[in-house]
Amino acid sequence: MSLLPRTADEFSSAEYWERFFRKRGEKAFEWYGDYNKLCGVLHKYIKVKDKVLVVGCGNSELSEQMYDVGYKQLINIDISETVINHMNQRNAERRPGLSFQQIDATETPFEDGSYQAVLDKGTLDAMASEEEGALATSMLTEMSRVLNVGGRYVCITLAQESVIKLAVELFVKLGWAVRLHCLQSDTRGEEEDSFALPVFVLICTKFRQPMPMPILEMCLGEDGAPTRFTQVSELLSTVREHQSYSVLRKRLRTCADVTSNVSLTLCHVKTGLPRYTLTVQDCGPGAKVPKANHFAIFIVPQGSETSWLYSSAEGQKQLASSANYRRLVIVAMHRNQEYQNMEAVQSELSPMVMDLAPPGMPPNHQVPFLxxxxDLGWREVVSTGVSDLSGEFCVENIRGEDGELYRRLVFLSNTALIQSESRLVSPKTAGHKKKGKKKVKPTTPSAVPSSSLTVDTGFLCCEHHKRMVAGLSMLRINAQQKNDNPASVLLIGLGGGGLPQFLRDFVPGITVEVVELDPSVFEVAKEWFGFRPDERLTVSIGDGLERIAAFETEGRVYDAIMFDVDNKDNTVGMSCPPASFVEVPILQKVCSLLTPRGVFFLNLVCRDSLLKKTLLERLKSIFPTIVSGDVEGEVNQVLLCSKGEKEMPDTTNILQSLGQAGKTLQSTLDSNKTGSNPHIDITELIKEMKIV
Structure with missing residues (x-):
C-alpha cells in the first residue's frame, strides 16, 4: 500500500498525517533529503548558537542530527500528537535538551521576535494546497512574527509554482530579501521510481526596514553565485526551467530508448541568454550499435544549425544513424555568443551533458565529441536592425561546411528559418567559374575583410530557387527571344534579391517586377546583398495580394508569376506561403494574369499532409498541368502550374519536352555576356521533376 498522498489536499490534513505516521511506524521519513544532503546550505544560514523553530518536524532525523553537531536550541513543533509523543520518547535519554511540542504552526504561543531562524522542511508544501493557500499564508505570517530582525525563514521545498509564488510574493510584500538555492541531485545510479524533481531551499531574511526594491536571487547548488532578478515572475520562470531539466534528466537517465526528439536550451549563467540547444536522439531498438558505442556529443558548426541534417527530426535521425551510437546529443551554438575553440566548448559542456547519458553506461566511460x-565553424554578425513588420533581424556571414563564405538574413522571431542567403566571393575570384571537382580549401575569415567580399550573383544558395529557374524551361526560352519574345516575370517576395538578380543577369531580355511587403527587406537587400534594380528589374513596396487584384483590373499579363513568400504565423502547418495566398479567388486571379504560355511558380513548405492534399486539389481545378520539383531532404516543394500544355495530356511527352527545353535554357544561361557564370545544372534538376 502506498504511503504517498492520493490527492494534493491530503498534504495539509492533520488526519492524513496521523494515518501516515502510524503506518510509517519507527522508520524516519526524510522528506526531500536528509541532513547530509542539506547541511551545506543549512550551515550557511543557520548559526549553531541560533534559537531555531522547526515547524512540521515529523519523525525526521534532521533535528536530531543538527542537535548532535552542536545546535542545542531547537524547538520542534508538529500538528500530530502521535509523532510528537514518539519523538519525545525516542530522544528522552540521548538528547534531553531537544524539545518536541504539539503546536499548530499557524497559531503559536511564542513571543514576537523570539527566534533567529525558522526551519521548514516540506511543511509549506503540505499546507499550501488547502483553502487556496490560506493555511500556508497564516503559517508564514506567524513565522514572520516570531522571527527577530535579521532572522531567516529557511524552507526546504519542491517549489511547486503555486506554493513558491505564494511565499515569495508574501515576503517581497513585507520587504524581506528572498534567495533560492536549487540543489540538483546526482541521478546516476538512481532507480526508475526515485525522486525526479530538484529540491529547493528558500531563504527569506527579515529586515528592520522594508527594502524599497525587491531582492530576489537564485543560486545553483549550495555554493553557486547568486543571480539577481527584478521581478517575481523571472524567478519563478527560472525555477520552472530547473524543474523541467531535472525531470528530463531523470527520464534520459532511466529510459533506454527516447523515441521522440528531446531538446533543451542551456543559457549563459550571467546573462541568461541562450547559449546551446541540445537535442537528444537515440538509435531505434533494432539498430546494430557496437557494444562500446554508448554515447557521443555532436557539435554542429556555427551557421549550419538550420540545415536539414541538423534541424529536422528526419535529418537528426539520419545523423544519429550515421554516427551509430546508442545515444547522440546534437549541440547547436547560438549567435551573439562567443566560443573560444572546440576544447573550451567540450570543457563547458562536459559536466552538463553527462547527465543526459543513457542508462547502463559504464562509469568513467570516455564520451567522444564529434x-x-x-572545428566550431565561423559566424560574424555584420548588421542588426528592426523591421516594423517582422521584428528584429540580423545579417551574418558564416563559413559553410564546404569552406565557402555565405551571407544570410535571419529574422530573430524564427531563427530556424533563413530568410535569404548568398555566397560571398573575393574580388579575385568573382566572375570565375570553378571547374572540376577539386576540393575547396576552407577560407580563413580573418584573412578576408567583410568590406572586400561581394555577392556571387550566379550562385543560388536556395534549392527551391534553382528549381524555379529550371521551371522557366516551360516557357521555351532561348537566346533569340531577347528581341522576338522576351519573358516577363512577376515575383511576390524579394528576400535578399538573389532570384530576381539571377534572372535579370542570365536570361536574355527578361523583365522582372518584384513586389515586397517589407521596406526593411528592400534596404537590406541593397546594402548587404548587392541588389541593384534597373529598367529590367524593378521593385515596388506593397501588399502582394492587393497588387495582384490591381493588376487584374489593369489588364496586365505575365509569362511567369512566382510566389516566394514565407508565413509569419508558425503555428500552422504551412510555413510558405501564407494561407491567404492560395485561396481559390487569388489563384483564379493569378491564372487570369498569365499569358497563354504562362506558368505559376509556387514555393510550398507544408508539413500538414491533409492541408497539402487540399491545396493540390485546388490547384488542379484551376491549372491543367502541374509539375513538381521536390527539394531532396527538405520540406520545400516547387510547384510549376502551367496554364497551357492542354494539347499534351501524356505525362511522358510533357517531361520529354521539358527536358529538351531545359537543354536550350541551359545553353541560353551559359551564353550570357555579364562576365559571371551561372552555377546551375538545369538538365539534372528537370530529371528530378514529376507530374503531380
Whole structure:
C-alpha cells in the first residue's frame, strides 16, 4: 500500500498525517533529503548558537542530527500528537535538551521576535494546497512574527509554482530579501521510481526596514553565485526551467530508448541568454550499435544549425544513424555568443551533458565529441536592425561546411528559418567559374575583410530557387527571344534579391517586377546583398495580394508569376506561403494574369499532409498541368502550374519536352555576356521533376 498522498489536499490534513505516521511506524521519513544532503546550505544560514523553530518536524532525523553537531536550541513543533509523543520518547535519554511540542504552526504561543531562524522542511508544501493557500499564508505570517530582525525563514521545498509564488510574493510584500538555492541531485545510479524533481531551499531574511526594491536571487547548488532578478515572475520562470531539466534528466537517465526528439536550451549563467540547444536522439531498438558505442556529443558548426541534417527530426535521425551510437546529443551554438575553440566548448559542456547519458553506461566511460568539420565553424554578425513588420533581424556571414563564405538574413522571431542567403566571393575570384571537382580549401575569415567580399550573383544558395529557374524551361526560352519574345516575370517576395538578380543577369531580355511587403527587406537587400534594380528589374513596396487584384483590373499579363513568400504565423502547418495566398479567388486571379504560355511558380513548405492534399486539389481545378520539383531532404516543394500544355495530356511527352527545353535554357544561361557564370545544372534538376 502506498504511503504517498492520493490527492494534493491530503498534504495539509492533520488526519492524513496521523494515518501516515502510524503506518510509517519507527522508520524516519526524510522528506526531500536528509541532513547530509542539506547541511551545506543549512550551515550557511543557520548559526549553531541560533534559537531555531522547526515547524512540521515529523519523525525526521534532521533535528536530531543538527542537535548532535552542536545546535542545542531547537524547538520542534508538529500538528500530530502521535509523532510528537514518539519523538519525545525516542530522544528522552540521548538528547534531553531537544524539545518536541504539539503546536499548530499557524497559531503559536511564542513571543514576537523570539527566534533567529525558522526551519521548514516540506511543511509549506503540505499546507499550501488547502483553502487556496490560506493555511500556508497564516503559517508564514506567524513565522514572520516570531522571527527577530535579521532572522531567516529557511524552507526546504519542491517549489511547486503555486506554493513558491505564494511565499515569495508574501515576503517581497513585507520587504524581506528572498534567495533560492536549487540543489540538483546526482541521478546516476538512481532507480526508475526515485525522486525526479530538484529540491529547493528558500531563504527569506527579515529586515528592520522594508527594502524599497525587491531582492530576489537564485543560486545553483549550495555554493553557486547568486543571480539577481527584478521581478517575481523571472524567478519563478527560472525555477520552472530547473524543474523541467531535472525531470528530463531523470527520464534520459532511466529510459533506454527516447523515441521522440528531446531538446533543451542551456543559457549563459550571467546573462541568461541562450547559449546551446541540445537535442537528444537515440538509435531505434533494432539498430546494430557496437557494444562500446554508448554515447557521443555532436557539435554542429556555427551557421549550419538550420540545415536539414541538423534541424529536422528526419535529418537528426539520419545523423544519429550515421554516427551509430546508442545515444547522440546534437549541440547547436547560438549567435551573439562567443566560443573560444572546440576544447573550451567540450570543457563547458562536459559536466552538463553527462547527465543526459543513457542508462547502463559504464562509469568513467570516455564520451567522444564529434563534428563535421573538426572545428566550431565561423559566424560574424555584420548588421542588426528592426523591421516594423517582422521584428528584429540580423545579417551574418558564416563559413559553410564546404569552406565557402555565405551571407544570410535571419529574422530573430524564427531563427530556424533563413530568410535569404548568398555566397560571398573575393574580388579575385568573382566572375570565375570553378571547374572540376577539386576540393575547396576552407577560407580563413580573418584573412578576408567583410568590406572586400561581394555577392556571387550566379550562385543560388536556395534549392527551391534553382528549381524555379529550371521551371522557366516551360516557357521555351532561348537566346533569340531577347528581341522576338522576351519573358516577363512577376515575383511576390524579394528576400535578399538573389532570384530576381539571377534572372535579370542570365536570361536574355527578361523583365522582372518584384513586389515586397517589407521596406526593411528592400534596404537590406541593397546594402548587404548587392541588389541593384534597373529598367529590367524593378521593385515596388506593397501588399502582394492587393497588387495582384490591381493588376487584374489593369489588364496586365505575365509569362511567369512566382510566389516566394514565407508565413509569419508558425503555428500552422504551412510555413510558405501564407494561407491567404492560395485561396481559390487569388489563384483564379493569378491564372487570369498569365499569358497563354504562362506558368505559376509556387514555393510550398507544408508539413500538414491533409492541408497539402487540399491545396493540390485546388490547384488542379484551376491549372491543367502541374509539375513538381521536390527539394531532396527538405520540406520545400516547387510547384510549376502551367496554364497551357492542354494539347499534351501524356505525362511522358510533357517531361520529354521539358527536358529538351531545359537543354536550350541551359545553353541560353551559359551564353550570357555579364562576365559571371551561372552555377546551375538545369538538365539534372528537370530529371528530378514529376507530374503531380
Amino acid at each position: 563534428s563535421a568539420t573538426g
